[in-house]
Amino acid sequence: MTNPFPDVRGVGFAARASLADACRWIDGATAPLPAEPVPAADALGRVLAEAVTAPADRPTGPRAARDGLAVRAEETLGASAYNPIPLTPNSALPVSAGDSMPDGADAVLPVGSATLCGGIVEVVDPIAPGDGVERPGDRWRAGTTVIDAGRRLGAAELGLLAALGVTVVAAAARPRVRLLLAGGPRCGAESLGAPLAALAARDGGAVESLAGPLPADRDALAAAFEAPGADLIVCAGRTGVGVDDVAPLALANAGRLDLHGLALRPGESAGLGVVDGVPVILLPGEPLAALTVWDLLAGRALRRLAALPPASPYPTLRARTARKLVSDAGTAELYRVRLTGDGSVEPVASAAVPGLAAAVRSDGFVLIPAESEGYPPGAEVTVHLTGATLRPKWDGRG
Amino acid sequence: MTNPFPDVRGVGFAARASLADACRWIDGATAPLPAEPVPAADALGRVLAEAVTAPADRPTGPRAARDGLAVRAEETLGASAYNPIPLTPNSALPVSAGDSMPDGADAVLPVGSATLCGGIVEVVDPIAPGDGVERPGDRWRAGTTVIDAGRRLGAAELGLLAALGVTVVAAAARPRVRLLLAGGPRCGAESLGAPLAALAARDGGAVESLAGPLPADRDALAAAFEAPGADLIVCAGRTGVGVDDVAPLALANAGRLDLHGLALRPGESAGLGVVDGVPVILLPGEPLAALTVWDLLAGRALRRLAALPPASPYPTLRARTARKLVSDAGTAELYRVRLTGDGSVEPVASAAVPGLAAAVRSDGFVLIPAESEGYPPGAEVTVHLTGATLRPKWDGRG
Numbered sequence: 014m015t016n017p018f019p020d021v022r023g024v025g026f027a028a029r030a031s032l033a034d035a036c037r038w039i040d041g042a043t044a045p046l047p048a049e050p051v052p053a054a055d056a057l058g059r060v061l062a063e064a065v066t067a068p069a070d071r072p073t074g075p076r077a078a079r080d081g082l083a084v085r086a087e088e089t090l091g092a093s094a095y096n097p098i099p100l101t102p103n104s105a106l107p108v109s110a111g112d113s114m115p116d117g118a119d120a121v122l123p124v125g126s127a128t129l130c131g132g133i134v135e136v137v138d139p140i141a142p143g144d145g146v147e148r149p150g151d152r153w154r155a156g157t158t159v160i161d162a163g164r165r166l167g168a169a170e171l172g173l174l175a176a177l178g179v180t181v182v183a184a185a186a187r188p189r190v191r192l193l194l195a196g197g198p199r200c201g202a203e204s205l206g207a208p209l210a211a212l213a214a215r216d217g218g219a220v221e222s223l224a225g226p227l228p229a230d231r232d233a234l235a236a237a238f239e240a241p242g243a244d245l246i247v248c249a250g251r252t253g254v255g256v257d258d259v260a261p262l263a264l265a266n267a268g269r270l271d272l273h274g275l276a277l278r279p280g281e282s283a284g285l286g287v288v289d290g291v292p293v294i295l296l297p298g299e300p301l302a303a304l305t306v307w308d309l310l311a312g313r314a315l316r317r318l319a320a321l322p323p324a325s326p327y328p329t330l331r332a333r334t335a336r337k338l339v340s341d342a343g344t345a346e347l348y349r350v351r352l353t354g355d356g357s358v359e360p361v362a363s364a365a366v367p368g369l370a371a372a373v374r375s376d377g378f379v380l381i382p383a384e385s386e387g388y389p390p391g392a393e394v395t396v397h398l399t400g401a402t403l404r405p406k407w408d409g410r411g
Numbered sequence: 412m413t414n415p416f417p418d419v420r421g422v423g424f425a426a427r428a429s430l431a432d433a434c435r436w437i438d439g440a441t442a443p444l445p446a447e448p449v450p451a452a453d454a455l456g457r458v459l460a461e462a463v464t465a466p467a468d469r470p471t472g473p474r475a476a477r478d479g480l481a482v483r484a485e486e487t488l489g490a491s492a493y494n495p496i497p498l499t500p501n502s503a504l505p506v507s508a509g510d511s512m513p514d515g516a517d518a519v520l521p522v523g524s525a526t527l528c529g530g531i532v533e534v535v536d537p538i539a540p541g542d543g544v545e546r547p548g549d550r551w552r553a554g555t556t557v558i559d560a561g562r563r564l565g566a567a568e569l570g571l572l573a574a575l576g577v578t579v580v581a582a583a584a585r586p587r588v589r590l591l592l593a594g595g596p597r598c599g600a601e602s603l604g605a606p607l608a609a610l611a612a613r614d615g616g617a618v619e620s621l622a623g624p625l626p627a628d629r630d631a632l633a634a635a636f637e638a639p640g641a642d643l644i645v646c647a648g649r650t651g652v653g654v655d656d657v658a659p660l661a662l663a664n665a666g667r668l669d670l671h672g673l674a675l676r677p678g679e680s681a682g683l684g685v686v687d688g689v690p691v692i693l694l695p696g697e698p699l700a701a702l703t704v705w706d707l708l709a710g711r712a713l714r715r716l717a718a719l720p721p722a723s724p725y726p727t728l729r730a731r732t733a734r735k736l737v738s739d740a741g742t743a744e745l746y747r748v749r750l751t752g753d754g755s756v757e758p759v760a761s762a763a764v765p766g767l768a769a770a771v772r773s774d775g776f777v778l779i780p781a782e783s784e785g786y787p788p789g790a791e792v793t794v795h796l797t798g799a800t801l802r803p804k805w806d807g808r809g
Contacts, residue, residue, distance in 0.1 A: 023505060025522040057609050080653035107421060109653025110697065111594075124423040124652045152766065160771050167798055168606035168613075168705075169770035172698045175602035176767065196509075204573035208566035211455050215566075254522045255478035255507030299508065300570045307566075328726030328796075368550065369574065372567035373558050398726075400565055 018273045020262065021254050026274035026281070031383055032309065032345045035275055038285050039313050042292045045320035046186040046244060053174040056166045059184035060217070060320040065160040067177060070150035075119075077108040078147045082127055082134060083118035086142040097128070097135035105134040114146060121145030165321065185320035190218040191243035194225025195234060195250035195260050195298070202226060202250030202298040209247065209307065216312045216326065217319030218245065226250075234263035238288045244318055246291055247311045250298030252282040260284070260295050268293070276344045276383055280306040300369045305347050305378075327377065327397040334394055335359040338379065340387040349375035350396060358396055376400060416671045418660065419652050424672035427679060429781055430707065430743045436670055436683050437711050440690045443718035444584040444642060451572040454564045457582035458615070458718040463558040465575060468548035473517075475506040476545045480525055480532065481516035484540040495526070495533035503532040512544060519543030563719065583718035588616040589641035592623025593632060593648035593658050593696070600624060600648030600696040607645065607705065614710045614724065615717030616643065624648075632661035636686045642716055644689055645709045648696030650680040658682070658693050666691065674742045674781055678704040698767045703745050703776075706797075725775065725795040732792055733757040736777065738785040747773035748794060756794055774798055 019027065030038075048062030077083060082105045092098040105127065106115045114121075119142045126138040153159055159177065160170055166182070174182065190213045194202045203226040210220050221243045227233060229251050238246060251260040252273075261284045264270045268288030273295070275283045279302035284295035294311040296303040308325065317323045335357040340346040349371045350358040358379065362371035377398040381387055388394060417425070428436075446460030475481060480503045490496040503525065504513045512519075517540045524536040551557055557575065558568055564580070572580065588611045592600045601624040608618050619641045625631060627649050636644060649658040650671075659682045662668045666686030671693070673681045677700035682693035692709040694701040706723065715721045733755040738744040747769045748756040756777065760769035775796040779785055786792060 023522060054605060057605070080651045080656070107654040109594075109649075109651065109655050112653075124421060152768065159768055164771065165798065168609045169699070169702055169767050169797075171609060172602050172606040172702070173767040173771055175605060176698065196507075204570050207452060207455070207573060208570040211566045211569060251507075253478045253508065255510075256505040257507050258478070300574065301567070304567055304570070369567050369571040370550065370557055373562065373571055399567075400563065 029274040029276040030272045032277050043314045043317040048183040049186045050181050051184040061164050062185045063183040064158045064162045067153040069155050071152040075114040077112045077121045079110050079145050082122040083108045083115050086120040086140050089136045089139045092136040092139045094137045097137050100134045187219045188244040188318040189221035191221045191246045192223040193248040195227050205249050216315040217321045218315045229257035231259040231263045235267040238267040246293040249296040249303045252295045278346045329395050332396050333357045334388050334392050338388045340381040342386045345383045346381045348379045352376045427672040427674040428670045441712045441715040446581040447584045448579050449582040459562050460583045461581040462556045462560045465551040467553045469550040473512040475510045475519045477508050477543050480520040481506045481513050484518040487534045487537045490534040490537045492535050498532045585617045586642040586716040587619035589619045589644045590621040591646040593625050603647050614713040615719050616713045627655035629657040629661045633665040636665040644691040647694040647701045650693045676744045727793050730794050731755045732786050732790050736786045738779040740784045743781045744779045746777045750774045
């Protein structure tokens, strides 16, 4: 295969693709993986590929819908405070919500509608047949859909599966992610192992392998791209215009380099390509730029493969800028920002000066699109909360 | 110890505490656990109990801040397009961002400021000493705080710890949570094992043990409350007004039952108490009521012990009600709601008819405070997004 991109090392990027183009590339290169059977007990966080239907009517037989006394409704006809009707212990049995109904009983008197008087239960309110009773199939009928396809399984879903007696579900397969850290010990990528593994898990993937730091060797990197077994390959480092930046060349050698150089700050040296049908995302070696490109592109690819919503996984809020955010027209810029006391946001550092230290002092980020030259003070912007909602106060209050 | 509450079985609650009172009880009964050392590699999601400081200046020596050519700045004095200055290969060395600076070099010419002409590098722009170079301590000085106490460690924090060479951090201890499922196979609590374990992990806990379904036996339950080893005990089931509802009595026997009966729907049979200094939360056996009381009270207790923000862990949004939400004044009611196409919310089921099937068809919940009798159509409410932001489309688009 030939590389449509000239070698940018020592030369610089002649052109940069837009972030929107890169997202479109991701969307074209990825689709949800086929479904696989997963034990319900291990399915937390998985996405249902097929709807779960009720295997049987629930409840299977009549059961108490509340705590109270199971009675024959006809024996309570005419009861009132002026005409309490005594019931024998045999025909007024205490039940808890969920208990099977005793034989012959067809209603559950709520606590308070009967009084205990000398060992005899006295009913002061009549009750209609079926009152306080769940009938077979009231919750769901056999065959009806109880959890829709596409639902990510959380606590409530696991509980419902257990209640249904469903032990195996058809879930979207968990994409196998190969993580490669390129570059020697002096570049930033060597510190990215744990962060990228955490992000891969968050976005629904399973780490197939994590290798590095790898030497800046084109053939070795190409071989790492070509090895079978991954659904997505993410390689951090050696993507820029330095002499050792062999990752784009290795990708072009192993398969196709479709895009190299992004109009995005930080993250301009990102690259996108395909090897043997597997999407390969090249992240910059600078750690914050790498995490930025993960969130915007690599994570998007993974979330699409995992059948998760592809857009930003962070909650957002609208806030006003406390200070000006400047941006070059034609380049998308991502500012790490901090929420101030009055609910506005201020940049922690310029998009042009990335560094994890900025990220860990921030509450989230603001992405300024390429069309914009930035925002004046007081402008309303969307903040992606990367850490704020999880940020506790250590004083034990909140 | 004596039980300040009369036995409510077969009688019903004489009074119900407010949700606000229950939250105050939780806040009074819990505080962050002491710190413990945790390997940085295992610290994802943990909360820093002590700030992390830089163990040394970073960088330790001068290094390239960008890809380019490392030069002696003085040799570029007077360079311009009309006066290109040739440099020998020895005094213009290619470097990548992050490389240590070669001996003698004090600036990094960016790609584009030099041209290659017949094997000789020609400089067309002068550069100042230090330009394109990070000096020792530029990122941080030894001893300066790089991650604040109270920060929950995410991907960026793990990367920064790795870059700093920090291998152990002081993190808030992970609370040990004992989960007890009370009630025989016919009540709902037996399906709560996986859901409660998932919620315990989400809220920063480690499951100490998970036992059940346990028989409705007061003494056995009391013994399970009294066994040492847990920082928080959560018991689901057998809390209501039915004859088998022995959990509150067991708690009163083992320690103190401080509160039983909540003005909350679903969830009215919840209870709160203490055994040997360990908070014990009683959840209703009905599964959706149990998950509701987890989110509002048990999860709050756990998040406080874990030094996480105690309030609702879900992202929220403001939306308008598509239909009326009715609520009894004096009772807080929690409606499971679905987002409609036009951005408003409609109830999936009444708060009075709980059921996990409602939760799995919902996008979140709206909590109507006890002071309110509900909302008319079109009212603006806060929606806690329990599942919506994670809800994908299975058509592979989004």
